[in-house]
Amino acid sequence: MSCRSNCGWNMGVCSCANSCVQHGTCCPDYYPVCATPSTTPAPACGGSQYSSGYFTSPNHPNYYQDGANCVWYLKTSHDQRIFLSFLFLELENCCSCDYINIYDGPSLNSRYLGKVCEGSTSSFSSSSNTMTVLFRSDQSVVGRGFKAEFKSILPPHSGRVHCSSYDMEIVIERSYLSSVGYDGKTLYLDDPQCKPTVTWSQVVFRYPLESCGNVRKFQNGSVIYSNAVRAYDNGVPTGEITRLSHFKLIVDCQMAKDSVSHNMYIGHSINDSTIIGSGRFNxxxxxxxxxxxxxxxxxxxxxxxxxxxxxxxxxxxxxxxxxxxxxxxxxxxxxxxxxxxxxxxxxxxxxxxxxxxxxxxxxxxxxxxxxxxxxxxxxxxxxxxxxxxxxxxxxxxxxxxxxxxxxxxxxxxxxxxxxxxxxxxxxxxxxxxxxxxxxxxxxxxx
Structure with a gap:
């Protein structure tokens, strides 16, 4: 029954503690003690982003608000794909309450890829050049939200990297190199003494894990081994400077967080390309x-x-x-x-x-x-x-x-x-x- 038809100091149901203001049922004689509804607008969230970058829940790293409903539209060039991962996650411990849905395409009607919620997370890759991300929170518990990173990647058949406790293997398809104007014979690593094996279809670097200029780093709790594949235009640098495009393919091999290796991807940033791979410790x-x-x-x-x-x-x-x-x-x-x-x-x-x-x-x-x-x-x-x-x-x-x-x-x-x-x-x-x-x-x- 509405508080408005039952006004009086003895009607405890007409108190702020019972959300009278929120439900529009506060008695006139309770107005002075009832909290005034906030007129502060909810922070903006969602939007369109291109190529690569980061996005976060509203207010992150502070707490997001109740009733959040945010949609991000991610897009890259037509010949690339999108790889999405989460660097931080703290949501309400209820997967039907606060969650992130991932869709493989330009809208919420696209193919559903999966859900991210407290206690479960994953990385996602699109099958086209678009991806849609939805974040929703209910009217109860909130958290500090999330920070997500997305990258432009090439289809896996263009190249891959894998590492074990002993060695790293980088495989680059010559068809991909040709499409960006390079030949496999011009490639070298951070240590130029490490040479690849070149076949009619592939360029393959295979070498001990802690050699050829590999750098080991710890990031977000994972062990990552990094290098870079480079090449000069036509393989011949001239003088001390050049105004020609300098090829640089960043290679990151992340040791998997479990005992199963994941797929490998070729990635692109604005200036450099990246191969993202995974491996496992033996x-x-x-x-x-x-x-x-x-x-x-x-x-x-x-x-x-x-x-x-x-x-x-x-x-x-x-x-x-x-x-x-x-x-x-x-x-x-x-x-x-x-x-x-x-x-x-x-x-x-x-x-x-x-x-x-x-x-x-x-x-x-x-x-x-x-x-x-x-x-x-x-x-x-x-x-x-x-x-x-x-x-x-x-x-x-x-x-x-x-x-x-x-x-x-x-x-x-x-x-x-x-x-x-x-x-x-x-x-x-x-x-x-x-x-x-x-x-x-x-x-x-x-």
Whole structure:
């Protein structure tokens, strides 16, 4: 019932606390104490942008407003595509409340690519030269929003880059080079002594990861290796200066944040071109026979006794003192293909989740990660046990990285800048020695 027909000091429903002003139901005798509706216009958001750049939620890095409804129309030249990624994300923890929708085309009626919300994010690429981004917030909780970056990219068939713990490979199609007026034989890297292999269709640079002028940097929690492919017009510089276009293809290879490599893209900025690629660190996980971690267990399955100490280590294949590792999670399962139906956590969010777990160097992480746990068996299941561990890979010099502050009982809102590269590995099986198998009492019931 409307407050207007029930005025009086005893009508508590006609108070500001119950949003009388917002719903137009404040009694006249409550006007003096009711908050005056704000007349401040909502900050402008959305619009059209071209080629490459950044855009943010309203008020970012401060809090966005309730009821935001923003649309960005991104466009590049007809022969290029758009690559979109998020550098920061903090929204209400409700994917149906505050969210970002991505559309593959010039309008909200274009093909739906996906949703970004608190707790889930991704990168997106368009199939044409346009992309549309929608941001909406409801009337409840707000956050500091997001910052997004978009780049103009060429279709993947023009070139690619991939890296591993050992080497980097850059492949450029000669058809692409011809279209911008260059020949494959004129190309060189930041270290001009590194030469490519040139075939009739491709130019290929393949070299050790930390050579040929590669520069390693840490950005938004990821390890990125960078270089540049260059060429002079006709391959012959004249004099000390030139007014001819100088070809520069920036190469960034980002080590993936999980164990699966993503697609590679050729990117363009206004002045230079860019190849954006991804790779993965090669890492291994082994059982060891003792806490000295000198001798790897080679038998499979690894036969153990109940409550026997198990010693587990993960390390990068290639030694690099600039990186440190720490366990994010370790979960056990009786099924090597399913760690979700019956998971048993040994480590969770960097914390010991089992009373027998001991994490080595927990407060002083190294370039390897180690922990110890007592052997056990799943009831009503196979006598075999498999382990799946996720380790974070961090910059040793970053004192604020997750590797330095692993055990987090309560997670705070997600900030993409604090993420670290990670690897997920599976180890096993462990099998109980025959005399010590446990019988499930429920199986003996008639």
């Amino acid at each position: 890492s291994t996980m082994h059982f060891y026979t003792s806490d000295g971690f000198h001798t790897i267990v080679t038998e499979s399955p690894y036969q153990v006794s109940l409550n026997q100490y198990l010693f587990i280590e993960v390390r990068l294949d290639r030694f690099d003192r600039a990186l440190i590792l720490a366990f994010d999670s370790c979960v056990a399962s009786p099924n090597k293909d399913d760690f979700h139906t019956r998971p048993y956590y040994l480590i969770r969010n960097g914390c010991e989740a089992d009373s027998t777990v001991y994490i080595h160097y927990k407060h002083n992480p190294q370039y390897y990660a180690r922990f110890r746990v007592n052997a056990f068996q799943f009831l009503r299941a196979s006598d075999r046990v498999y382990l799946q561990c996720k380790v974070l890979i961090c910059d040793r010099s970053d004192q604020n990285s997750r590797c330095r502050h692993m055990c987090m009982k309560r997670r705070t809102r997600r900030h993409l800048g604090s993420e670290q590269a990670s690897q997920t590995l599976i180890l096993g099986p462990i099998q109980l020695k025959e005399p010590e198998k446990i019988e499930d009492p429920a199986q003996n019931k008639v």
